[in-house]
Amino acid sequence: MGKGRVLAKRGMVVCKLSVLLLAVMLGAHPGISQELPEWKMDSIRLGVKNLLNHYQLIHNQINATADPAIEREFINLFSNPKVLIVNEIDQDSPNQEISAQNYVSLLPTLFPEGLTLDFNMNRILVSRPKYDFNNRYLVNVWLEQSLMGISKGKALANQHRIVVTIGFNFLDGKMSGWEIWGIALPPKSQTYLTVKLSPSLGSLVNQSVDQDERFNLEPGLGYAGGVGLMYLINSHLGGQLGIRYAHYQSSLTLDHLDPHGGFDPHLEQVNYHTRFWFVEMPIGAAYKITLARRLNALLGAGISPGVRLFESFTSSAVNSNSRSRQTGVISDSQWIDGLTRFNLGFYSELSIMWQLRQNTAFMIGVDFHHGLTSLGEVEQPDYVNSRYQGLYNPIWRSPDSNNLLRSLGITIGVAIQIESKKE
Numbered sequence: 001m002g003k004g005r006v007l008a009k010r011g012m013v014v015c016k017l018s019v020l021l022l023a024v025m026l027g028a029h030p031g032i033s034q035e036l037p038e039w040k041m042d043s044i045r046l047g048v049k050n051l052l053n054h055y056q057l058i059h060n061q062i063n064a065t066a067d068p069a070i071e072r073e074f075i076n077l078f079s080n081p082k083v084l085i086v087n088e089i090d091q092d093s094p095n096q097e098i099s100a101q102n103y104v105s106l107l108p109t110l111f112p113e114g115l116t117l118d119f120n121m122n123r124i125l126v127s128r129p130k131y132d133f134n135n136r137y138l139v140n141v142w143l144e145q146s147l148m149g150i151s152k153g154k155a156l157a158n159q160h161r162i163v164v165t166i167g168f169n170f171l172d173g174k175m176s177g178w179e180i181w182g183i184a185l186p187p188k189s190q191t192y193l194t195v196k197l198s199p200s201l202g203s204l205v206n207q208s209v210d211q212d213e214r215f216n217l218e219p220g221l222g223y224a225g226g227v228g229l230m231y232l233i234n235s236h237l238g239g240q241l242g243i244r245y246a247h248y249q250s251s252l253t254l255d256h257l258d259p260h261g262g263f264d265p266h267l268e269q270v271n272y273h274t275r276f277w278f279v280e281m282p283i284g285a286a287y288k289i290t291l292a293r294r295l296n297a298l299l300g301a302g303i304s305p306g307v308r309l310f311e312s313f314t315s316s317a318v319n320s321n322s323r324s325r326q327t328g329v330i331s332d333s334q335w336i337d338g339l340t341r342f343n344l345g346f347y348s349e350l351s352i353m354w355q356l357r358q359n360t361a362f363m364i365g366v367d368f369h370h371g372l373t374s375l376g377e378v379e380q381p382d383y384v385n386s387r388y389q390g391l392y393n394p395i396w397r398s399p400d401s402n403n404l405l406r407s408l409g410i411t412i413g414v415a416i417q418i419e420s421k422k423e
Contacts, residue, residue, distance in 0.1 A: 037173075043175065044139065045126050047168060047175055048126055048141055051166060051178045051179075052121070055077050056118065060114060060115075060116055062074060062108055062114060063108055063114035066114075071108075077180055079180065079181050082100070082101065083099065083100045083182055084097040084100075084182055084184070085097060085098065085103055085182065086183050086184060087103075088115075088158075089103065089151070091151075096185070097184065110151045111151050111156075113150060115147055115148070115149035115156070116149060118146045119143055119144070119145050120145070123144055124141060125143070127141075130292070135169050135170055136167055137170055138167050138181060139168075140163055143161070143162065144160070144161055145159070145160070145161075145162050147159075162184065162186070163185070165182040165183075166178060166179065166180055166181060167180075167181045186235075187232075190238075191229065191418050192231075192232075192415045192417050193229060193415070193416045194230055194242065194363070194413060194414070194415045195227050195414055195416075196225065196412070197224075197225045197411075197412050198223065198224045198367060198412070199410055200222045200367075200369075200409030200410070201408050202220055202250060202407035203219040203220070203405075204250035204252070204404075205217075205371070205406050206403045206404075216253045217250065217252055219250060220275075222246070222247045222248045222407060224280075225244060226242050226243050226245060227243065227244075228240055228242020228244075232286065236289065237285075238285075238287075240283075240284060240286045240300060241284075242281065242282050243279065243281050244279075245277070246277070246369075246407075249276070250274055251272065254271075254272075255269070255270075266320045266321055267318070267326075268318045268320050269317060269318045269325075270316075271315065271316050272314075272315050273313070273315070274312070274313050275312040276312075276375075277309045277310040278308055280304045280305065280306035281306070282303070282304040283302050283303055284301050284302015284303065286299070295353070296352070296353040296361070297350070297352055297353070298352075298363070298365070299349070300348065300350075301347065301349070303344060303347070304345045305344050305345075306342070306343045307341060308339070308343065314327065340373070340374070340376070343371060345369050345371045346369070346372055347367060347368065347369045348368050351363045351411060353415060359416060359417040359418075360416055360417075364410075364411065364412050364413075365410075366408070366410060367409050367411050368408050368409075369405070369406065369407045370405075371404035371405040373404075375404070375405065
C-alpha cells in the first residue's frame with residue numbers, strides 16, 4: 001500500500017481521534033458531563049411565567065412615589081444587582097445594557113409616573129435547560145414586550161422581542177430559586193475577525209504513483225496562516241471568507257533508478273522532494289454551537305481557490321558504488337511548464353472557541369484541505385514509459401490520474417467580534 005493512502009487513513013484516524021478528544025474534553029466540563037434529568041417542559045414554562053409575571057407586576061409599581069421596598073423587591077428578582085438588562089429608559093446613554101441596580105434607580109427619575117411593561121405570554125419560547133453549576137440550570141426565554149410611559153414630556157412606546165436568561169435550582173426532583181440572569185435583545189447578526197495559524201502534515205496525492213509498489217509517498221510538514229471574516233446571520237448560521245498563505249511539501253522515494261537505459265543502474269534510495277507556496281482564499285459556510293456559557297464549537301466547510309506563488313523541486317540518490325548521496329539526479333528543467341498556476345481545493349474544520357473576554361475568543365481545532373483540481377496541466381508519460389530516460393517527475397499529471405494536494409493541520413487562533421447587530 002502506498003504512503004499516500006496511509007496518510008489518508010491516518011488523516012481519517014486523526015480526525016476521529018480529534019472528535020473523540022473533543023468529546024472527552026467537553027466531558028470534563030460540568031455543564032456537559034452532568035447527567036441531565038428528564039425535563040417536564042410544561043413545569044419549566046410555568047415557573048418561567050410565574051417569575052416574569054412577578055417581574056412585570058413589580059416593574060409597573062416603580063415610580064417617583066413608590067415605597068423603596070418595591071425597588072428592593074425588584075433587585076431581589078435578579079441573581080445579583082449587577083446583572084445586565086436592556087437599557088430602555090435612558091435614551092441619552094450610549095450603553096445598550098445597564099445593570100439592574102442602575103435601571104431601578106433611574107426608572108423613577110426618568111419616568112416619575114412609571115413605565116408600564118407588558119409581556120406577551122401567549123408567544124413565549126423556552127429553551128431546554130443547560131447545566132451551569134452546583135445544581136443550577138439556565139434557560140433562555142424569547143418573548144415580546146411592550147413599554148409605555150412619559151419621560152421629560154416625551155412619550156415612549158415600543159414593542160420588540162427580548163431574550164431573558166433565567167436560572168433555577170434543581171434538587172431531588174424539585175425546581176426552586178428562580179432568578180433572572182439577564183435581559184437582552186436577540187442577536188440579529190454577528191461579525192468576527194479571525195486570525196489563524198495552522199501547522200500541518202501534507203502530502204502530494206497521485207493515484208497511479210500510490211498504487212505502484214515501487215514508490216513510497218512521504219508526507220511533509222507545512223504551515224498556513226491568515227485572516228478572515230465570519231458573518232453569522234443569527235446566533236448559529238453564517239458564512240466565512242479569508243485569505244491565507246500556505247506551504248505544502250511532500251516527498252516520494254524510489255528504491256532504484258536507471259538513468260542509462262539499463263546499462264548502469266547505480267542510483268539507490270532516490271528521493272523526489274516538492275514544495276509549493278500558495279495564496280488561498282477559503283470561502284464557505286460556518287455553524288456555531290453553544291456548548292456552555294463561555295464555550296462554543298465552530299464547524300466550517302467550503303472551497304479554497306488558490307494561486308501558486310513559488311515552487312521547488314529537488315532530487316537526490318545514493319550512488320551504489322561510492323555510497324555517497326548525489327543531488328540533482330533527475331534532469332527536468334522544464335518541469336514547471338507542466339504545472340497549473342491556479343488550484344481549487346475543499347476544506348473542512350472543527351474548532352473550539354473559548355470566550356476570553358466579551359468580544360475575544362481563543363480558538364483551537366483541526367482543519368483538513370484536499371485538492372479538487374490537478375497540479376499538473378499537461379499529461380506526461382508515467383514512470384513505466386519514462387524510467388529509462390531519467391526524466392521521471394512525480395508531479396507530472398499521469399494519463400490515468402491527477403496530482404492533488406492534501407493536508408491535515410492543527411489550527412490555533414483568535415476570533416474578535418467586531419460588530420453585533422441586535423433587533
